Amino acid sequence: MQVLVRDNNIEQAIRVLKKKLQREGVFREMKARSAYEKPSEKRAREKAEAVRRARKLARKKAQREGLIPGPKRKPLPGPGRVAG
Structure with a gap:
């Protein structure tokens, strides 16, 4: 996964990265893997x-x-x- 940082705007790049991770389901998978099922x-x-x-x-x-x-x-x- 890749996020471009434009004009040294780190905050915007972080927002874009979080949105991409959310869309891919990374946060949901991390939560599921935090405890044994x-x-x-x-x-x-x-x-x-x-x-x-x-x-x-x-x-x-x-x-x-x-x-x-x-x-x-x-x-x-x-x-x-x-x-x-």
Whole structure:
């Protein structure tokens, strides 16, 4: 993984690095590896994650097909209005 530091701006480079690490799941893996996980707990967790992924996939597919409404969007502020 590589992060470019522009104009000696270390703070921005650190923010970019943290975002990349977060996206890759490094922090989640570090937390999981900090303590021993029994094989039975690992199987249960992986099965629950698979169920969650399958439900999310089915929900997105149903939304695309128009069977259920999609997520509600926040209205955009009109001219002269302040968002918030």
